[in-house]
Amino acid sequence: MLAKLKEGRAFYRRRAWDEAYRCLSLADEASRLGAEDLELLAVSAYMIGLDEEYQTALERAHHAHLDAGKAVRAVRCAFWLGLRLLFRGERGRATGWFARAQRLLEREGRQCAERGYLLLPVVEQQFAAGDWKAAYATASNAAEIGERCGDADLIACARHQQGRIRLQQGQVERGLVLLDEVMVAVTGAELSSLVTGLMYCSVIRACQEVYAFGRAGEWTAAMARWCEEQPEMVAFAGICRVHRAEIMQLRGAWQDAIEEAQRAHKRSQGIDEQVAAAALYQQAEVHRLRGEFAAAEKAYQRASQSGYDPQPGLALLRLAQGHVDAARAAIRRAMTATMNQLERTKLLSASVEIMLAVHDIENARSACRELEKIAQHFDTDVLRAMATQARGTIDLAEGDTHVALDPLRHAWQVWQQVEAPYMAARVRVLMGLTCRSLGDDEAAAFEFGAARIMFKRLGAAPELARLDSLDKHVASMPNPLTARELQVLRLIATGKTNKAIAATLIVSERTIDRHVSNIFSKLDVPSRAAATAYAYNHNLV
Numbered sequence: 439m440l441a442k443l444k445e446g447r448a449f450y451r452r453r454a455w456d457e458a459y460r461c462l463s464l465a466d467e468a469s470r471l472g473a474e475d476l477e478l479l480a481v482s483a484y485m486i487g488l489d490e491e492y493q494t495a496l497e498r499a500h501h502a503h504l505d506a507g508k509a510v511r512a513v514r515c516a517f518w519l520g521l522r523l524l525f526r527g528e529r530g531r532a533t534g535w536f537a538r539a540q541r542l543l544e545r546e547g548r549q550c551a552e553r554g555y556l557l558l559p560v561v562e563q564q565f566a567a568g569d570w571k572a573a574y575a576t577a578s579n580a581a582e583i584g585e586r587c588g589d590a591d592l593i594a595c596a597r598h599q600q601g602r603i604r605l606q607q608g609q610v611e612r613g614l615v616l617l618d619e620v621m622v623a624v625t626g627a628e629l630s631s632l633v634t635g636l637m638y639c640s641v642i643r644a645c646q647e648v649y650a651f652g653r654a655g656e657w658t659a660a661m662a663r664w665c666e667e668q669p670e671m672v673a674f675a676g677i678c679r680v681h682r683a684e685i686m687q688l689r690g691a692w693q694d695a696i697e698e699a700q701r702a703h704k705r706s707q708g709i710d711e712q713v714a715a716a717a718l719y720q721q722a723e724v725h726r727l728r729g730e731f732a733a734a735e736k737a738y739q740r741a742s743q744s745g746y747d748p749q750p751g752l753a754l755l756r757l758a759q760g761h762v763d764a765a766r767a768a769i770r771r772a773m774t775a776t777m778n779q780l781e782r783t784k785l786l787s788a789s790v791e792i793m794l795a796v797h798d799i800e801n802a803r804s805a806c807r808e809l810e811k812i813a814q815h816f817d818t819d820v821l822r823a824m825a826t827q828a829r830g831t832i833d834l835a836e837g838d839t840h841v842a843l844d845p846l847r848h849a850w851q852v853w854q855q856v857e858a859p860y861m862a863a864r865v866r867v868l869m870g871l872t873c874r875s876l877g878d879d880e881a882a883a884f885e886f887g888a889a890r891i892m893f894k895r896l897g898a899a900p901e902l903a904r905l906d907s908l909d910k911h912v913a914s915m916p917n918p919l920t921a922r923e924l925q926v927l928r929l930i931a932t933g934k935t936n937k938a939i940a941a942t943l944i945v946s947e948r949t950i951d952r953h954v955s956n957i958f959s960k961l962d963v964p965s966r967a968a969a970t971a972y973a974y975n976h977n978l979v
Contacts, residue, residue, distance in 0.1 A: 440465075442461045442462075442464045442465040442468065443461070443462070443465040443471070443475065445457075445461040446458050446459075446460075446461030446462035446464075446465055446475075446478065446479075446482075447462075447475070447478065449461060450462070450478050450481075450482060453485075453631060453667070453668045453671070454670060455482050455485040455486045455668065455670045455671055456486055456670040457670075458478070458482040459479065459482035459483055459486055459488070459491075462475060462478060462479040462482060463479065466479060472502060473499045473502035473503045473506060473508070473511065474499075476495050476496070476498050476499035476502060477495075477496070477499045477515065479495045480492050480493075480495035480496040480499060481630075481631065481632055483495060484522075484632065484673055485631065485632075485668070485670075485671050485672065485673045486670060486671070486672050486673070487672035487673060487709040487710070489522070489526075489709075492522070493519060493522060493523075496515050496518060496519050496522075497515075497519060499515045500512050500515035500516055500519065503515060509542045509543075509545065509546055510542075510543075510546060510550050510552055512542060513539045513542050513543055513552040513555075513556075514552055514555065516535045516536070516538055516539035516542070517535075517536070517539055517552065517555045517556060517558075518632075519535045520532040520533070520534075520535035520536040520539065520559065521558075521559065523535065524559065524562075532559075536556060536559055539552070539556055540556055543556065549583070549586070549587070550587060551583060551584060551587040551589035551592050553583055554579070554580040554581075554582075554583030554584050554587070554589070554592045554596065555580075555592055555595075557576050557577075557579055557580040557583070557596075558577075558580060558595055558596065558599065560576050561573050561576045561577045561580065561596075561599045561603075562599075564576060565599070565602070565603065565606075568606075570603050570606060570607050573599070573603050574600060574603045574604075577596045577597075577599040577600045577603065578596070578600065580592065580595070580596035580599075581593055581596035581597055581600065584596055590623060590628050590629055591629050591630055591633040593623070594620050594623050594624065594628075594629055594633060594637055595633065595636075595637070597616055597617075597619055597620045598616070598617060598620045598637055598640055598641060598644075600613075600616050601613045601614070601615075601616030601617035601619075601620065601641075601644065602617075602640070602644050604616060605644055605647070605648050605816075606780075608815040608816050608817065610648050610650075610816055610817060610818055613644075613648075614645070614648075614650060614653060617641045617644060617645070617653075618653070620637055620641060621637070621641060621657055621660075623637075624637045624638060624641075624660075625660050631668075634664065635673060635674035638657065638660075638661040638664065638674065638678070639661075639674060639677050641657055642654055642657050642658055642661065642681050645657065646681075646684065647780045647781075648780065648816060648818055648821075649783075649818055649819075649820035649821055649824075650818065651685070651688060651820065651856045651858075652856070654681070654684075654685065655685045658678070658681040658682055658685055661674070661678045661681065662678055662682060665678045672705065672709055673710075675705050676702045676703075676705040676706030676709070676710055676713040676714070676717065677702070677706075677710075677713045677716070678702075679698050679699070679701050679702030679705060679717070680699065680702045680713060680716050680717050680720055682698050683695045683696075683698040683699040683702060683717070683720045684720060686698060687720070687723060687724055687727075688856075688857070688858050689857050689858070689859070690857075690858075690859040690860060690895070690896055692724050692727065692728060692896060692897060695720065695724050696721055696724045696725075699717045699718075699720040699721045699724070700717070700721065702714075702716075702717035702720075703717035703718055703721070711744050711745070712744070712745070712746065714744060715740075715741045715744035715745060715746035716741070716746060718737045718738075718740045718741040718744070718746070719737070719738070719741040719746055719748060719751065721733075721737045722734045722735075722736075722737035722738040722741065722748065722751055722752075722755075723751050725737060726751060726754065726755050726758065727860065727896075727898055727900075728896075728897050728898065728899060729758075729898070729899030729900045729903075731755060731758065731759060734751075734755050735755065738751060738752045738755065747772065747775075749768060749769065749771075749772035749785065749788075750769060750772060750784055750785050750787075750788035750789075752768055753765045753768035753769040753772065753788055753792060754788055754791070754792075756768060757791070757792050757795055758900050762792070762795055762796050763796075765792045765795070765796075766792055766793070766796055766798070769785065769788055769789050769792050770789075772785050773785050773786075773789060779812050779815070779816075780812075780816070782808070782812070783809060783812055783821065783824060786805045786806075786808055786809040786812075786828070787809065787824050787827075787828060789801070789802070789805040790802050790805045790806055790809070790828040790831060790832065791831070793805065794831065794832065794835050794921070797921060797925075799832070799835065799836065799921075799922070799925075799943075800944075802832055802835070803832060805828070806825070806828040806829055806832055809824060809825045809828050810825040810828075810829065812825075813825040819852050819855070819856070820852060820856060822848075822852070823848065823849040823851075823852035823853060824849070826845035826846070826848045826849045827845070827846065827849035827865055827868075829845050830842045830843070830844075830845035830846035830849065830868060830872075831846075831868055833845070834846075834868060834871060834872055834875070834920065835920060835921045835922055836920070836921070836922035836945075837875070837919075837920040837921075837922040837923045837926075837952075837953050837956060838922075838949070838952075839872050839875040839876050839920070840876070842868075842872045843869065843872045843873070843876075846865055846868050846869050846872060847869065849865050850862055850865040850866060850869065853865060859892050859895075859896065860892070860893075860896055860898060862892070863888070863889040863892035863893055863896075863898075863901070864889070864901065866885045866886075866888050866889040866892075867885070867886065867889045867901070867904070867905065867908075869885045870882040870883075870884075870885030870886040870889065871908070873885060875920060886905060886908075889901070889905065890902065890905055893905070919956075919957065919960060919961075922953065923953055923956055923957050923960070924978065925943070926939060926943075926950060926953045926954065926957065927957055927969060927973050927978060928973065928978065929942060929943075930954070930957075930966050930969055930970060930973075931969075931970040931973045931974065931978075936950045936951055936954060937950075954966075957969055
């Protein structure tokens with residue numbers, strides 16, 4: 439028994455988790471382990487994905503510490519039990535363990551790091567309620583306790599909560615600085631293995647939420663190296679691969695992204711279904727972008743069956759398939775169900791695209807205004823690019839081409855800076871349409887050509903087909919109108935004055951004057967009557 443125990447401890451120190459768990463389990467079978475070794479057994483079980491065994495060993499360690507009169511150590515075990523149950527959604531049992539830990543601490547009456555640990559779930563409750571001021575104060579208190587007690591794990595957990603709170607408050611740079619401080623401890627191997635993994639996952643997710651792609655990529659690469667050093671580890675390997683797949687997709691390495699997401703799914707299936715579902719969603723996204731609609735459909739459905747919301751990807755798939763009513767219904771449902779501002783940003787971008795496709799200008803405008811408001815609050819380059827892209831797209835659809843080009847150019851520059859070639863190419867198509875509408879066919883051809891090269895390189899079949907359809911549309915319609923100009927033409931054909939049209943579309947009369955002038959010029963007609971005749975002759979009304 440002693441030999442196996444020594445081997446288990448040695449394997450644990452080397453982070454050889456399979457062997458650590460095997461040897462410690464054999465030692466436990468021979469003679470029941472003490473509390474401290476039970477903690478090692480628990481962590482080893484967690485790291486190889488044995489969740490039930492983790493909880494069983496940790497509960498035994500808790501009782502063993504109590505039997506030995508070590509109430510504070512028992513509290514630490516109770517905290518980790520409660521936290522794991524909270525992650526699993528078992529709120530009642532989690533609360534019970536936290537309450538037990540608090541009662542034990544009250545009996546002790548002395549200062550210890552465990553008092554700070556028990557503040558961490560309180561912070562999460564305040565965070566979920568949106569009480570940022572109270573959450574930050576509680577997290578600060580936990581960090582101070584960690585500093586006084588010299589507990590690096592507690593300090594990192596509390597600092598990371600402070601950083602996430604600052605992000606939600608719109609203080610993005612301050613929040614990222616706090617998260618960077620945490621990552622110094624993480625990458626410097628100053629924390630326990632369990633806390634290291636938790637911090638990697640949470641910090642990367644927080645960076646992605648505010649579109650800090652540079653930091654997300656940096657920390658994902660660091661996490662990948664950490665995972666590679668522990669080939670037996672299961673607990674964090676799957677989510678690490680999902681993060682890598684997301685970065686690969688953004689950077690245009692789509693085949694690599696699919697393969698990494700497949701590995702993530704294989705690694706997580708049967709162990710962490712949420713991560714496995716996230717991996718399926720990531721596969722679906724790349725399939726959709728490449729025009730592999732059947733494969734995308736299947737992956738979205740499988741992700742949804744595992745409890746993962748497949749939006750906005752599924753709505754955009756429906757749009758790409760030509761099922762515009764289904765796309766609109768899906769994105770509306772998702773918007774209704776999602777309240778968090780940062781989570782809504784992707785939905786809002788998709789909503790603008792879908793609403794314009796169904797000629798619902800008012801709802802597109804509404805989504806754009808909300809996106810602009812969120813971008814102003816969080817004030818990050820990518821969020822501003824998303825908002826300006828939405829604004830430029832709507833300006834283009836409404837025929838306000840003289841104001842569309844600048845916001846689109848700004849969005850393109852940001853996508854270039856963050857190395858997002860697909861997004862940059864999509865904006866170039868919009869810029870090309872704007873140039874064409876302004877009569878600059880040479881500039882339009884340049885933008886379309888650059889976009890086509892990138893779409894071919896990526897394998898973005900739907901976007902290539904769209905470019906082809908744009909060329910065919912122009913060839914068959916030498917004086918094409920924008921969607922907004924067509925709307926105005928139809929109202930002209932009903933006999934409405936410019937003033938009446940402005941009131942109907944809720945825009946200024948000056949804007950309508952400009953649209954009417956553009957219509958006359960593009961259709962080469964001299965009057966409203968001639969424009970009306972053109973509309974009827976070409977089946978536009």
